[in-house]
Amino acid sequence: MLPPVYSPKEIENDVFRLWRDNRIYEKLKERKGKKFYFVDGPPYTTGRIHLGTAWNKVIKDTILRSLRMRGFSPTDTPGWDMHGLPIEVKVEQELGFKSKRDIESFGVEKFVQKCMDYALRNKDMMTEQFKALAVWMDWEKPYMTIKAEYMNSAWFAIKKAHEKGLLERKKMVVNWCPRCETALAEAEVEYADREDPSIYVKFRLKNGGFVLVWTTTPWTIPANIAVAVNPNLKYAKVRAFRNGSPEVLILAESLLDVLAKGYETWEVLETFLGKELEGIEYEHPLAEEIPYQANIRHRIVLADFVSAENTGCVHVATAHGVEDFELGLKYDLEVFNPVDDRGIFTEQAGKYAGLNVREANEVIIEDLLKKDLLIAEEKIFHRYGHCWRCKTPIIFRATEQWFIRITELKEKMLEEIEKVQWIPEWAGSARFRDWISNAKDWCISRQRYWGIPLPIWICEKCGKMKVVGSITEVEWKDDLDLHRPRIDAVKFNCDCGGVMGRVKDVFDVWFDSGVASWGSIGYPLKSEKFDLWPADFITEGHDQTRGWFYSQLGASLICFDKAPYKAVLMHGFTLDEQGRKMSKSLGNVVEPEEVISQIGIDCFRLYVLSSAVWEDLKFSWEEARNVLRNINILWNTIRFAHTYMSIDRFKAGKEVDLSLEDRWILSRLERFNKEAVSAMERYQLHRVVKAFFEFIIEDFSRWYIPLIRSRVWEEAESKRKLSAYETMFRVLDKSLRIIAPFAPVLAEWLYQNFVKSFRDTKESIFMEEYPKADEDLINEELEDKMKIAKAIVEAGNSARSKARIKLRWPLREMIVETKIKGLEVILDVILKQSNVKEVKFVENFQKELIIKPDFKKIGPILKGKAKEFAEFVSKLKEVPEEMEFEGVKLGKDCLIVEERIPEGYEFAEFSGGRVYINTQLDENLLREAYAREVVRRIQQMRKEMNLNVEEFIVSYVEIDPKLLEGWIEYVKNETRSRELKFANAEGYVKEWEIEDLKIRIGIRRWI
RNA sequence: GGGUCCGUGGCUCAGCCUGGUUAGAGCGUUCGCCUGAUAAGCGAAAGGUCCGGGGUUCAAACCCCCGCGGACCCA
Incomplete structure (x- = not known):
């Protein structure tokens, strides 16, 4: 007997033990199948997996398991993304550090070691969490971005970039985190709402009057170099009055209303296009506070990016804005950057030296006010970039950084993504395409410690650059760690006689995972597996559009001029029930462990796999538990089949005569199989799950089993019974194999405890082949x-x-x-x-038709003759389409037709x-009805007594025997009563009511 | 401002790719039923302008266009 109730915990224990003791995964791994190159997108080692990571791995595992059953030997190396700022920040917090200085004084070597320990510890914890989801990957041999061999793959890429002229060092305005003191990539910037000042400032023109500018970053004013206007926008020179005194101002004509913020009235003196303003010089508003500004000739320049917003005049600080910087290149403006790595003004900032830029905002506003240059000061709530790890608001800063010239690869990238199969299709053709079209050069250098060191050495004497493409060039041996600071000690001799030292930077961590498609197989240090490349399949969430999908494509084009993957399945995000992101601050985080412990691994898997993968999944406990009910139905059907098949010592595989319902359910089975295979090939996992439950519940449990119940109860070697057994067995055997990749534990357990009882089996269901549909058995007409x-x-x-x-x-x-x-x-x-x-x-x-005239309709037409018409109608036997009465044509809408069915x-x-x-019941039917009522109640009592299905009883029924006349044998048979007595009830006694009749029934074991 | 996705009973979703019965499930509500697979299950009822508008078509929830609302990404 199977346990009466599906209890996931016990099943999980059994199956995990079986898999471990019999080394099932390892044995499967030894099989030589068709090659399939899957690359695992490496999760970042944060320590705990969340629902989204769990979903991600479950998708991967389902696909890998199905591939194995389909005769493939897919690569299933899990990956770990272990470098980068997030870990540095965590370690800094643990050590109570505030800035890079703390790290330097603590010692870079010790710090890096701490980071490594942290990453390794988390990797181990997360490995256990993934294993607990029944994810079969090669956990003993993962790829790790911190291994020298892997780092080598990144060096290889950077060398390629250098050879192709795609690597360059340039001064650029980058996103800069003043806390982490490093440049950030676009992908590392998180946008969130924040409040900032919004100020309107007038800059005094040398030839009289002012130009009015607007900014939300007062701290960039010390670095102001120019003011930009749109050459094709109309501007106005106005005379505005404040407290009665006039001032002359220039701003966009369409935006004059902003003057109301600081002036009572104004009048337009003249209008002109922006291009006429080019070259007009002005005085820096803080020239007295910042002596350095005296060296600069400030003037109005032209820029297309200026739009008709705020004042239409944009303050340009070449060191603090990407567009500003580019404009500066065009006009050959000076790049004046008075802000240091920590976001603190340098000596060059004069009065403001030593102030943090955010603190400086207030001081600057104050100064502008004193000089009567501030028109208005307001607050603005807007989206602003923050460091993805420490949440500090970023600043823009011009610095020297290393870039990959992605802009030169754009065309090729767009070409390549067309060759990739995207699921859903729009993930590539629309979303990714859009992202690539907007791509900028990729800043790959970080001024940090825990990362792959940039393999670039520069001669201290002549400035010559050497890019190292392999760790073998730095005399690497197995035990040598290549992280900072050890690698910093490696020097090369330059041809000029000087010494080459390494650039201190490390890689952007996104570059690490970008090389995964060859890094994970050790290329180029090892090349034996490289024939697998490129990946047949990858799958990640839609956030990876700008992340891993992109970094991989970029890195791969640098090295191999083609896309590193052939098919990409993009999945959604897990959200809470209301569709919000799960976050600690909202307190709506659902832990995968909790879900598993409540509803079990398979239920969790089937739940997450039952909604369309590319859509966001709103996690709902109620919906998840619903899946449990479905599993229960499956469980019950198997229990039913198992109970009777075991009693009869059934063996599958014999020739049987199939009856109508048998052929029907087999037809349905094959149809389901066909659907499942086709959905699987298109990675439409949810369709498989839906089709499975629909088949099991709708067709098998609700319809087929009730139909064959009586056949199953037949005694002895009934052919009809055997064919029902054979049919049920085929249905369940095949269905379990179809669903096994999705619900591996449950399917394995039922394979071991059900399938195995009735046929020769393999060691594990995963050694079986994935079923192919036998379309000959599909019978449309029968269905x-x-x-x-x-x-x-x-x-x-x-x-x-x-x-x-x-x-x-x-x-x-x-x-x-x-x-x-x-x-x-x-x-x-x-x-x-x-x-x-x-x-x-x-x-x-x-049936009788009752036809009456519709007096409401005929009244106005026939008037007095209506009564005669009623007479006429009463003789009609059928409803005519049209009739003529006294020369008037009437349609059938003049009639009211009722049907009277026979009594x-x-x-x-x-x-x-x-x-x-x-609905007429005669005596005989009534007696049968009573018999069935009595049977039903005795059955209920047998169950309450916990009697074995096969056990015999003696029944006592206090009822007029005439009511059961002719049905006594039937009652005895159905209830396994050796005797049926119409006498005072004995044994287990209960009182019942059948319709209005009260009866007492007693039963006892027959001895 | 640009791009993408989503919008289907009170709620959660499937169906849309590939147009063709009376648009399906589950939850919830009410009323019934069934049961030696039932710690269960089943049925019925109520509940739908398939976001709105236009187009293509013999036929549109589905394909196309224009809006509206929400989410995400980018500027």
Whole structure:
């Protein structure tokens, strides 16, 4: 016997033990199958997996398992992304550090070691969490971005970039985190709302008047070099009055309303296009506070990016804005950067030296006010970039950085993504395409410690550069760690006689994972697996559009001029029930462990795999638990099959005569199989899960099993029984194999405890082949017929319900009124499921039409003759389309037609017609009904007594024996009563009510 | 401002790729039923302008266009 209730925990223990003790995964790994190169997108070693990571790995595992069953030997190396700022920040927090200085004084070597320990510890914890999801990957041999061999793959790429002229060092304005003191990539900037000042400042023009600018970053004013206007926008020179005194100002004509912020009235003196303003010089507003500004000639310049917003005049600080910087290149403006790595003003900033830029905001506003240059000061709530790890607001800063010239690769990238299969299609053709089209050069250098060191050496004497493409060039041996600071000690001799030292930077961590498609197989240090490249398949969340999908494509184009993957499945995000992101601050985080412990691994997997992968998944406990109910139904069907097959020592695989319902369920099975295979090939995992439950619940549990129940209860070697067993077995055996990749633990357990009992099996269900559909068994006509049978039975039940007659009470006849032919084949099915003695199919069931005139309609037309018309109508036997009465033509809408069905019948509609039931019960039917009522109650009592299904009893029924006349044997048979006595109840006694009749029933074990 | 996705009963979703019965599930509500696979299950009822508008078509939840609302990404 199977346990009566599905309890995931025990099953999981059993199966994990089986897999471990018999080394199932390892054995599968030894099999030589067709090659399939899958690359795992490495999760970052943060320490805990969240629902999204769990979902991600479950998708991967499902696909890997299905590939193995389909005869492939997929690569299943898990990856770990272990470098970078997030870990540095965590370690800094643990050590209580505030800035890079703390790290330097602590010692870089010790710090890096701490980072490594942290990453390794987290990797181990997360490995256990993934294993607990029944994810089969090669956990013993993962790829790690911190291994020298892997770092070598990145060096290889950078050397390639250098050879192709795609690596360059240039001064650029970058996103800069003043806390982490490093440049950040676009992908490392997180946008969040924040409040900033919004100020309107006037810059005094040398030839009189002012130009009005607007900014949200007062701290950039000390670095102001120019003011930009749009050459094609109309500007106005106005005379504005404040407290009665006039001032002349220039701003965009369409934006004059902003003057209301600081002036009472104004008048336009003249208008002109922006281009006429080019070259006009002005005085820096803080020239007195910042002596350095005296060296600079400030002037108005032209820029297309200036839009008609705020004042239409943009303050340009070449060191603090990307567009500003580029504009500076065009006009050959000076790049004046008075802000240091920590976001603190340098000596060059004069009065502001030593102030943090955010603190400086206030001081600067104050100074502008004193000089009467501030028109208005407001607050603005806007999206602003923050460091992805420490949440500090970023600043823009011009620095020297190393770049990959992605802009030169753009065209090729767009070309390459067209060759990739995207699931869904728009992930590539729209979303990714859009991202690439907007791509900028990739800043790959970080001024940090925990990362792959940039393999660039520069001669201290002549400035010559050497890019190292392999760790073998730095005399690497197995045990040598290549992280900072050790690598910093490596020097090369320059041809000029000088010494080359390494650039101190490390790689942007996104570059690490970008080389995964060859780094994970050790290329180029090892090349034996490189023939696998490029990847056949990868899958990650939609956030990886700008992350891993992109970094891999860029790195791969540098090295190999083609895309590193052939197919990409993009999945969604996990959100909370209301569709919000899960976050600690909202307190709505659901831990995968918690879910697993509550509903089990398989239930969790089936739940997350049942919604469309590319859509966001709103996690709902209720929905997840619903899946448990479905699993329970599957469990119950298997328990049913198992119970009887075991009693009869059934062995599968014998020739049997299949009956109608057997052939039907097998047809449904093959159809499901066909659907599953086609969905699987298109990575439409949710369709497989949906189809599975629909088949098991709708077809197998609700329809097939009730149909064969009586066959299963037949004694001895009944052929009908054996064919039912064989059919059930085929259905379950195949269904389990189809769903095994999705619900591996459950499928394995049922394979071991159900399938194995009735046929020779392999060691594990995962050594079986994924089933192929046998399309010859699909019988469309039979399926259609059965659909009709279902509809008829349902209509019959509905008619019963109207007549208030329980299904347990047999009925004499059912008349099916329909034009559909050839329903005789389903006669038995209907008889059985409707509990009727006879079923007739007719085209027209006799019924009486009652035709009355619609007085409301005919009254106005026929007036006084209406009564005569009523007489005429009463003689009609059928409804005419049209009639003529006393020379007036009348349509059938003048008639009200009612149907009267014969006395003693009730009906209900179905898609092909109507079903009538005869509601008259005669003596014999009544006795049968009573017999069934008694049986039902005795069965209930047997169950309450916990009797074995096969055990015999003696029954006592306090009822007039006449009521059961002719049905006594039936009752004894059904209830396994050796004796049925109409006497005072003994043993386990209960009182019952059948309709209005009160009876006492007693049963006891037969000894 | 640009791009993408989503919008289907009270709620959560499937169906859309590949147009074709009466648009399906689950949850919830009400009323019934069934049961030796039932710690279960099943049915019925109520509940739908398939976001709105236009187009293509014999036929549109589905394909196309224009809006509206929400989410995400970018500027």
